[in-house]
Amino acid sequence: MKVKPNFEFLTFEKDNMVFKFLKSGDIFEILHKDIMINMFNGTFRDGSLNNIYLRIYEEDGIKIFPLMGGKSKGEIYFDSNSMLFEGSAFSLSYRVRFTLSNNCIWFYEVELNGKNFEVDLLYCQDISIANKNACLNNELYTSQYIDHKAINSSNGFVISSRQNQDQGGRFPYIEHGCMNEKVISYSTDQTQFFSSEYKKTGVPYLIDKNLPKENYQFELAYIVLQTEKMKIDGDKNICFYGIFREDYKASIETLKYKDEVMKEYLEVSKLKNNFKKVKKVCVKEEFLGEISSEKFTLSEINSIYNERNFEEYSSGNLLSFFTNDHTHVVLQDKEILCERPHGNIIINKIDNEKINNNIMTSTNYMFGLFNAQVAIGNTSLNKMMSVNRGLLNVIKNSGQRIYIKINNKFKMLTLSGIYEMGVNFSKWYYKFDEDIIVVENYILRDHTKIVLNVRSQKGIEYEFVVTNQIVMGDSEYNNGFYLNEDGNKIKITPLEESFIRSVYKNINYEIELFDCKFTMGDDSIFFKDGLTHDRSIITFKIDKSCTFSISINGSLEGESVCDDLSSLECERDKFNDFYSKLLNGFKLEGKSSKYDVSKLNEMVHFYTHNALIHFSSPHGLEQSSGAAWGTRDICQGPIEFFMCTNNYKMVREILLEVFSHQFIENGEFPQWFMFDQYNMQQDDSHGDILFWPLKVLSEYVLNTGDDSIFYEETVYRSFPLCNVTHKETIVDHVKRAISSIKNRFIGDSYLISYAGGDWDDTLQPINDDFKERLVSTWTMALAYETLNHLYLSLKDENLREEIYGIVIGIKECFLKYAIKDDVIGGFLYFNENNEIEYILHPLDEITGIKYRLLPLTRSIISEIVDLNQANINEKIIEDHLTFNDGVRLMNNTPKYNGGISKIFKRAEQASNVGREISLQYVHAHIRFIESMCKLGREEKVWEALYKITPIKLNDYVENANFRQSNVYFSSSDGAFNTRYDFHERFNELRNGDVKVKGGWRIYSSGPGIYISQLISNIIGIREVKDKIIFDPVISKTFEELKCSYKILGKESEILYKRDKDLKIKLNGEEINFICEKNIYGKEFMSVKKQILNEKLRDRENVIELFIV
Structure with missing residues (x-):
């Protein structure tokens, strides 16, 4: 049987504006060209989120009557100009006439007739004002960029809303107000009006209450207007209006369209209709x-x-x-x-x-x-x-x-x-x-x-x-x-x-x-x-x-x-058995005065699940769209997860897939690509993307010794249709990438142009000049790390020599230009005089932001800075970027001016305090942990780890709101209603005086990185070519700590013990090891695989690590 969509709509269309009503009287969708005005398609059972509620105040409480759609008991009438809803509430009769007028203006005229009633009205409309496909793709994301402004007029509050993200060169705008009665209060998000209790009660929380008169910039834009109370003794007319503008370039300051709205209102009020009754589609009572x-x-x-285990309580419940x-x-x-x-x-x-x-x-x-x-x-x-x-x-x-x-x-x-x-x-x-x-x-x-x-x-x-x-x-x-x-x-x-x-x-x-x-x-x-x-x-x-x-x-x-x-x-x-085997039987046991390691066992299990979703079925709870691999993402979470668990065959497979999407024309990699039979990938990418495949390729070779991958052949893709081209070896792919890197050097320096951005997607530049003249110091540190590892992993002497020269050049430029007055600038900008201006630095007079986390941590991880500078970085992070719920990306919020971008796109456009905008992005916090592991900061590492482990989070983050405990949260968001509030009260967040909320869940490289850092750098077990490295960073609060883990495929228990000297015992016998140091002086132990293979039993091995 062939099944196709069969909706029959009651449609109004004028000036590219279309209202589609279901035959229940509910709005299905509102469109202007490709812009979807409402957020949710209405349905016959649930109705539309658009409605007008009549509230009758009586001695025994407030009685609520929806006036439109399937939830109304009234009748529907229709002609080519208007829709009429007619019915009664007790002995009070009502008529609501909807009319789409000219110039994208519409009206809901409410006529009430009765005696001795006290009433008010709630006018409700969900909005997205974004490209329809974008809204259907993720309505939460589009809502994060809608700026609401409540403006007081002669008829009370008017709510103006602007979509701050570019919709094909346009910034759509919508306005809602009342023509002839006073709007005394409002709300702007579904979570205010419905509240979380709605999931149980099915009744909107504010339906019988006064609206809060608060602008909550969250993820479900929903305009609700509350009129003042009215006495009904006879006839009463109230008219609500909406107006849409396809492009509103400026920020919202005043009401610009009062005269236009009034003109159309006067015309509509004269309109005569020839209504015909509509056979209303009604759901059976049962x-x-x-x-x-x-x-x-x-x-x-x-x-x-x-x-x-881990029982969570509130008020004794x-x-x-x-x-x-x-x-x-x-x-x-x-x-x-x-x-x-x-x-x-x-x-x-x-x-x-x-x-x-x-x-x-x-x-x-x-x-x-x-x-x-x-x-x-x-x-x-x-x-x-x-x-x-x-x-x-x-x-x-x-x-x-x-x-x-x-x-x-x-x-x-x-x-x-x-x-x-x-x-x-x-x-x-x-x-x-x-x-x-x-x-x-x-x-x-x-x-x-x-x-x-x-x-x-x-x-x-x-x-x-x-x-x-x-x-x-x-x-x-x-x-x-x-x-x-x-x-x-x-x-x-x-x-x-x-x-x-x-x-x-x-x-x-x-x-x-x-x-x-x-x-x-x-x-x-x-x-x-x-x-x-x-x-x-x-x-x-x-x-x-x-x-x-x-x-x-x-x-x-x-x-x-x-x-x-x-x-x-x-x-x-x-x-559970599969996940345990995938993790090599990882399990922690121990006694600590501060940390319960059984929480980590539980999180590693669930984060493995999250990591595998991100890898094999990319999507999340809030981000239902996905399906593709982000080049940067796949090279972090999944590859780091499979590397730390020694699943090297999978790492090799991923690398070959990633390199098969490299563009032959310029040697760059796409920002994202489909990894199945859909031949789709983005044409361009941010400035750091090129380095990630090279980074993990070199790390794979250094860890496994398998340099045969360099001679494996794979295809390229070609602009503009992503056509598959001929095959070349991976080393040839590398050479094309190196050429692309050299083409991005600014002038005769080794400074690398910013291109489309770096890891922080919110800081994409607004103009092309920034793409060419801006340098991300984080990308520079990443480039140094990547190319240094690539140099060490290659055997081709000519290519090694070329790469080594770049590595030295990048380091010299970084130390010469990136560090000013002992502080690494977030960005370097070459002005018209070719002079460097420091952005996100104490000398920055443009943004007001003095410190940026990413280069401070990555410069330590990459080892591009010495111990002295690493200590300075650490002190800056401690003094300026450390908050009660973790480290933040910057020491202040980017300026928000109604969503108008002056320097950066999303950082200045997002009206919602969430995700990267909240500045506590958990992925970056994990990289902070990695940098502290490099320095051997035991207590900072463990404290930071538990601040992002969601099981009973309030034990470590006292100001954390309740959130789901078994999933990864991508951010910790300050509970601020608006960006303005966020900026003004930012310092209150530092000490935990403001509550923090969990951001989007699951879909992130974070879970894989979390597990990688825990196993490789905190518990400190790494496999590198012909040796096993033991490099733990263990809090001194532990009286004892044991890790169950398979070493070279053999079941082992690693016991961590304190001593005055480093020492390793295997099954009671002291074994030889090499004491090594990183450039910051942190000591670690390495043991030849040959020694371990000779001495390890098939099972029940005990490895005692004596650490200082």
Whole structure:
């Protein structure tokens, strides 16, 4: 059966502006050319986030009535100019007329008629004002760049909003206000209006309260206006308006369009309509309900989980804990305390020797989203099911949902009482009506199969409806698909004309149902008219049953998948065993007055999972898009993870893949590229990207001694279509890269031009002049490190000599120019007189920022500076960049002026205090740890490590807000409402006087780097060619510390002991080692592999490391 999108819209179009209404009266989307005005597509069940709420004040409380859409009880009328919503609330009648006027201005005219009522109105509109594809790609990201400004006018507050990120040369603007009544308050984000409690209650938190009159610049832009209270005795007219401008170059200061709006309002008020009644699409009453779990008592929790670790409490209430099986359990109270919802991404097992695109993934959330973004292979283009939208479960048609019939009504399962997460599964417990419904969803380790099980603990039979929103491509509503039912199996394949089919001709998904009788259908089951209105929804109506199962198989090439469902427990144990082997049995035990190392064991397990997602199925909980490898990213997290765990075959495979994407024309590497059959990659890149493949190539050779990789042949790519070209050896690829580096030298120096930026993506230059005249000192230090290692790894004497000359030149230039008055400048700028100006330096009079973290740490890691300068760097970091929650990228915030860029793009455009803008980017904090390991700063290293380990984070970061404890957070964000607040109160953040929040989760190279630093530089076990290096950095708070780890494939226990001299014992026998030092004087021990191989037993080895 061929299925294609089938929406019938009530449409208004004028001056390139389009409003599309569903026949429920809800807005589906608002467009201006390619710009999507609203954030979320409206749906028949959930309605639109756009609405007007009538609030009637009575002695027994406030009564709320939505006036538009499916949630309204009123009728709908339509003509070519306007839409009319008409109905009554008690004895008060209302009419709302929507009209799209000229010049991208629209009005909602509200007429109220009644006697002796006290009321006010809430006007609500979600906004993205960004390119439609960008919004569908990630609505949270687009919202981070919308600048809101509340301006007081004669009719109270008007909210003006500007999209600060360039949308094809434009900066869209939108304004909302009231024409004839006073707006006394407002809010600007969904998290204010709905709040986290909405996930349980299904009721917006502020629906019956006064709005906060606060501008919260977060990730879900949502304008809500509150009028003053009005007495209704007869007729009352209130008119709200919106105005859109495609391009608004300046920052928002005043209201520019009052006259235009008034002119159109006067015209619209005269408009005569010829309305016809619309047959309104209504959801059946039996499907309107939702049900969240009752809270579980402690005794009930004890009966399920009798062994609990790392218990987290608030006000005496248990919030979360971990189990002995590497699972994390979250209770409902904690979910409500968290701004970001608890979620989990599951994938099947990677092949740890070669790149495998046959990876199945699914995302789920505690609030009753059981499968979302189900995909085989490419997570952006191969999606079977849609992604979650937003953070609050407001739009509930995404992914896979379950309705349960209770008291003759089907209710959607929303927030569970207990949510359990393992690396390959999630489990939900719902308690109500003396029964507990358990839902579990897991993926098989060795197969691309996901299994959902639902059961009643008391064996009570229920009817269920399971909904599935099918995408079969990039985004919902964009693609059709074939649907073929064969018994209890349903096969889903893309249409012949689809993009996905042009690349993967045999890709398919298969859903299979077990242990139940069911009827497959569409969304017509929900509607009073019995018709289908959204063909993207597939439903399974399940007859009375106390248990049922659904499996989803994915296949790239049409191959068959195993029929075995296995079990959650069996597959959990398989995954835990696989992860343990991948980590060489890594486990810490020890006693410390300050640090509980069992937290690190748990985090290493979950961070391994995060790292493998980043590597094999690139996406995250907030960043659902991905699918590609960032060249910089793949060369850090994944490669460092596989290097530190001695999975060298995989490192080699990754290197060959990366080099196959190098551009033949200029020797550069793309910023990102697809690593599957989609031939896509970015044409340009930041200035540091070129060095990362060279860096990890040389480190691979130095660690393994495998220089044969230099003579392996691989292809290039060619502009502009990424066509594959002829093959050359890796050493030839290196030569092209070296030529590109030399072309980037400024003048006759060895200073390297900034090009498109460096690691901090927010500091991309606004003009091309900066690209050529700016130098990143961090990139210089990285270049020195990279080329120095490359020189050491090569055998080609001519190439070595050429590279050595560059290495010496870079170091001389760095020491001569980058350091001024003992401080490394963040950037060097060659002005028109060819004089150097220092930016992000005490001499900087442009930005007001004096210190930048990245060159201070990288110059130590790379060893380009001596011990004296390293100590100065350390002191600067301690005095100016160290905060209660970690080290920050700079000592002050970049100036924000309404989103107008003067020097840098995103740093001056983002209105939200999050991610890199928050300045505590965890990736950079880990690199700080690496630099302190170089200097042997034991206490700083361990303190810094625990500040970014999220299990019971408040033990080490007292001002940390609650957040999910088993996932990597990319940043620690100060809890500031606006950038202005952030700048003014920045120093309060330093000492922990302001709360900090967790940023985006999972999708980062950070987890791999974290594990690499822990194993290689903190616990200090590294394999280098013919020797094993023991180079620990252990806090003196440890009375004892033991690390279980396989050394040369042999199970070993490494015991760390303090002594006055360095010494190593293996199984009680003292063995020979070489005492070595880095350039900063830190001593470490190295042992020849030959000695270890002779003396290591197959198992139960004890290595005693005596450290000073």
